[in-house]
Amino acid sequence: MGKVILLVLCFYTIVGCSHRDISYSPAISSYGGLSIIINHSVNNQLLLWDSIKYHNEAGNVYSISKLQYYISNIRLYKNNNIVQQNDSAYYIDAKHQYSSVMLIPTLLAGVYDSVALTIGLLPFQNISYGLPATIENTNMGWPDAMGGGYHFLKLEGHWKDAAVVNGFALHVGKSGFHCEAGFACNLDVRANQITNLNIMMNINEWFRKPAEYDFSSDGVYSMGNEVLMRKIIVNGQDVFSQIH
Amino acid sequence: MIKKLIVQVICTLICFIALLVSCKPDSPDYPLNTENPANPLTPYSIYHPARFPEMKIPDDNKPYKERIELGRMLYYDPILSNDGRACANCHLQSYGFTVPGMVNGMPVLSHVNMAWYNNFMWNGSKKGGLEDVMQFETREFFATDLNKMNNSTTYKELFKKCYNVDYITHKEIGYALAQFTRTMISDGSKYDRYIKGIEDMSYDEKKGAELFFSEKGDCFHCHVTLLTTDNSFHNNGLDSIYTSDKDKGLFMVTGDAKDLGKFRTPNLRNVALRNSYMHDGRFKTLEEVVEFYNSKVRKSATLDPVMTKPGKENGLQLNAYEQKQLIAFLKTLTDSAFITNPNFSKP
Numbered sequence: 216m217g218k219v220i221l222l223v224l225c226f227y228t229i230v231g232c233s234h235r236d237i238s239y240s241p242a243i244s245s246y247g248g249l250s251i252i253i254n255h256s257v258n259n260q261l262l263l264w265d266s267i268k269y270h271n272e273a274g275n276v277y278s279i280s281k282l283q284y285y286i287s288n289i290r291l292y293k294n295n296n297i298v299q300q301n302d303s304a305y306y307i308d309a310k311h312q313y314s315s316v317m318l319i320p321t322l323l324a325g326v327y328d329s330v331a332l333t334i335g336l337l338p339f340q341n342i343s344y345g346l347p348a349t350i351e352n353t354n355m356g357w358p359d360a361m362g363g364g365y366h367f368l369k370l371e372g373h374w375k376d377a378a379v380v381n382g383f384a385l386h387v388g389k390s391g392f393h394c395e396a397g398f399a400c401n402l403d404v405r406a407n408q409i410t411n412l413n414i415m416m417n418i419n420e421w422f423r424k425p426a427e428y429d430f431s432s433d434g435v436y437s438m439g440n441e442v443l444m445r446k447i448i449v450n451g452q453d454v455f456s457q458i459h
Numbered sequence: 460m461i462k463k464l465i466v467q468v469i470c471t472l473i474c475f476i477a478l479l480v481s482c483k484p485d486s487p488d489y490p491l492n493t494e495n496p497a498n499p500l501t502p503y504s505i506y507h508p509a510r511f512p513e514m515k516i517p518d519d520n521k522p523y524k525e526r527i528e529l530g531r532m533l534y535y536d537p538i539l540s541n542d543g544r545a546c547a548n549c550h551l552q553s554y555g556f557t558v559p560g561m562v563n564g565m566p567v568l569s570h571v572n573m574a575w576y577n578n579f580m581w582n583g584s585k586k587g588g589l590e591d592v593m594q595f596e597t598r599e600f601f602a603t604d605l606n607k608m609n610n611s612t613t614y615k616e617l618f619k620k621c622y623n624v625d626y627i628t629h630k631e632i633g634y635a636l637a638q639f640t641r642t643m644i645s646d647g648s649k650y651d652r653y654i655k656g657i658e659d660m661s662y663d664e665k666k667g668a669e670l671f672f673s674e675k676g677d678c679f680h681c682h683v684t685l686l687t688t689d690n691s692f693h694n695n696g697l698d699s700i701y702t703s704d705k706d707k708g709l710f711m712v713t714g715d716a717k718d719l720g721k722f723r724t725p726n727l728r729n730v731a732l733r734n735s736y737m738h739d740g741r742f743k744t745l746e747e748v749v750e751f752y753n754s755k756v757r758k759s760a761t762l763d764p765v766m767t768k769p770g771k772e773n774g775l776q777l778n779a780y781e782q783k784q785l786i787a788f789l790k791t792l793t794d795s796a797f798i799t800n801p802n803f804s805k806p
Contacts, residue, residue: 265717280717280764344510350575353512354689358672358679371764382764436768439674 247324248409249402251289251317254458255282255309257418264310267373267380271422273429277374277383279418282309283355284368286317287340287393288333291402299323304340306351309416314351324406328399330414334451335367335393357388361439367393368447370421374430383435385421387444394451401457413458420454421447498620500525505574508646510654510685514574520590520634522641526621528806530639533632535805538608540601546570546636547805553798555729556643564705566735571728571797574641578690581722581738582708589641594633603632643803645728646685647796650788654685660791666781667788676775676785680765687727687792693763694720696756697737705739719761729798731790745789749782 255262257269257279267278287304290297305317335341341364346352355366368387373380387394404410422428426446437443500523507514516522533539534546549567550556556570565581579585579592597603608614608627618624622631650668652658660668670676683689692709701707701719709718722738736742742751754774756766770776777785797803 348510348512350512350577350690353686354683354691356679356684360669360672361674373760373764379758380760381758382762382767384764384767434769435764 245324245406246321247404247406249291249319249322249404249412250409251319251412251414253286253307253309253315253317253455254413254415255315255418256415259415259417262309262418265372267375269419271419272424272427273422273431275374275422275430277372277430279309279370279372281369281371282418283307283351283366284334284370285336285355285365286332286334287336289317289319290331291322291327292329292331293325293327298325298327304336304346306346306349306355308351318409322404324404327402327404329397330400330402330412330455331395331397332455333393334396334448334454335387336365337393338390341365341367341388341390341393362389364388364390368451370418370447374435376431381430381435383430384438385436385443385447386438387447388438389441389444392441392444392448394448396452396455398453398455398457401459414455415458416454417456418454421450423450426450498623500621503527505642506644508644508651508685511572511646512575512686514641515588516574516641517588517590520637522638523621525617526635526638527642528639529617529621530635530637531803532617532806533636534639538611538614539597539603539632541604544601546596552800552803554732555645555794555798556803557729557733559732559734561735561740564740565738566733566740568723569726569729570640570643571645571726572686573643575686576688576690578692578723582711583692583723584712589637590634593636593640594629596636597632598629603629605629608632643797645794645797648728648794649791651685651794653791661787663784663787664791665788667784667786668791670777670781670785671788674768675781676777677765677768678785681724681763682727688724690724692718692721692723694759694761695722695752696758696762696766697741697751699757699759708738717761720759721761727789728792728794731793732798745786746782749777749785753777753782 262279265278265280267276269277269279271277284307285304286307287302289301289303291299299322301319301322303319306314308314340346343356343359343363346365352365355369357364357366366386366388368385370385371383373382398414400412402410402412426449428446428450433446434440434443437447503522503524505514505516505522537543537545537548539545549558549562550570551558557567561567568581573589577586577588585592585595605627614627618627618631618635621635624631649658649660649664653660671678671682681689681691681693681695694708698706698720701710704711707719709721710716712718731745734743736745736748742748752775754776756762756772756774758772
């Protein structure tokens with residue numbers, strides 16, 4: 216009897232102590248990893264920082280000086296069915312390639328035909344100091360006095376208002392103001408290896424449709440302005456596409 | 460039979476406990492220094508305030524009590540320089556480790572919470588961690604005479620014990636200074652105590668905090684949360700033309716026109732103890748600083764985008780009472796415990 220108890224306890228103790236790192240075992244052949252690499256462009260031209268040369272749909276000439284955001288709740292689809300869902304939140308700073316890569320270490324190998332993701336954070340994640348206490352997350356904090364949580368998006372730059380150069384700061388945050396985006400893809404995740412998925416954010420899409428954004432009439436500052444934040448996140452739904 | 464069963468149960472429990480103990484996660488502590496087993500050092504756990512970002516400490520300079528004490532000794536010792544100055548000459552504890560007035564035409568940035576910095580100096584001329592900037596201080600700023608250091612029996616013994624070196628170089632000096640300065644953490648201001656629920660703030664102080672952390676005052680984008688700095692560079696609208704090199708800021712490091720007029724966001728802890736503000740000390744009081752942000756911001760092509768609110772192009776347009784409330788809040792950032800902490804004072 217005692218030997219049985221000993222064996223059971225030993226077994227559960229050993230199992231309970233196993234590492235819980237999210238890494239796929241090479242022995243499990245049906246799993247692979249996915250690395251989503253984000254590039255940032257304006258109408259297929261790779262983004263050049265602080266260059267006032269880009270034209271949006273409204274005709275504003277603008278530059279980009281900062282682009283930081285979160286991606287979370289990544290879902291992979293096949294035939295309109297969710298096959299994989301990843302709850303992790305990824306901080307993206309477009310200025311740094313190393314922070315423009317999202318690694319999903321374990322997912323089912325196979326073919327996927329579309330991806331959906333959240334730009335920003337879902338309410339359950341958008342809690343002040345809820346994300347790991349990195350400098351980057353700290354700098355993305357959304358003041359408690361304004362609802363708390365994190366900035367979902369910081370899109371800043373300058374634009375030409377007639378001959379004068381002015382700034383714009385489109386900040387989005389506050390629970391419920393996340394943006395649901397998605398894109399079709401041709402993705403084949405191979406077992407036991409990391410597959411790369413190269414995608415592009417076209418910054419002009421933030422200003423294009425369905426709600427054309429004009430700096431001169433809509434304004435240049437969105438933080439605390441729910442109408443402008445809503446307009447921005449509606450436009451964000453198709454900012455991403457796969458690079459073939 | 461019962462006796463046998465009891466023995467088996469006891470053995471089982473012993474095995475179970477032994478396995479559980481063996482499965483404990485790795486201890487956060489690190490071992491005594493292995494470089495110099497003859498002189499073991501005492502591992503030191505640096506205090507980490509709640510809600511502060513994670514602290515990154517290089518593996519090759521883990522904190523040890525003896526190294527921190529050595530760094531503190533160096534911080535106050537004019538042996539580092541060739542003209543009688545020590546770090547502490549320009550970084551007075553009673554002023555939050557800066558100095559009233561200016562040195563070489565610039566206010567001295569305070570030594571506080573530097574463990575979380577990765578950019579240093581007003582114009583960002585030094586990047587990296589504390590080990591990097593402290594090596595710069597001894598190698599270039601002070602040009603520490605290594606002969607003097609190595610002729611000091613006391614320092615020879617201390618560096619041998621702390622870093623197991625027979626010859627002291629700028630590297631070990633910088634590393635020791637980094638050890639001490641990493642411990643210089645301020646989280647005991649009235650505002651900290653308010654956040655922790657230990658002490659209340661006055662009505663005006665709370666309203667000032669609301670201004671600071673809302674779009675109306677909009678200080679928080681650069682002076683982020685409890686660190687009160689985002690470690691980054693901004694043009695806050697002090698100038699619209701840049702004729703003098705000292706006003707060009709980050710441009711002097713990068714040579715990039717988009718960096719004209721951008722300066723490192725200073726830490727606001729103990730800001731009320733200072734009497735010169737901005738990179739050139741052009742303002743002498745907090746009232747002047749707030750008045751500048753309120754109505755005297757100047758446009759330029761590199762003005763930070765967050766400072767271009769519609770209808771507020773020249774500043775925040777707070778009324779006189781709101782300005783006073785904002786200043787009342789800034790004064791709650793004074794950390795009396797930090798400026799009197801004996802662990803940071805001259806040994």
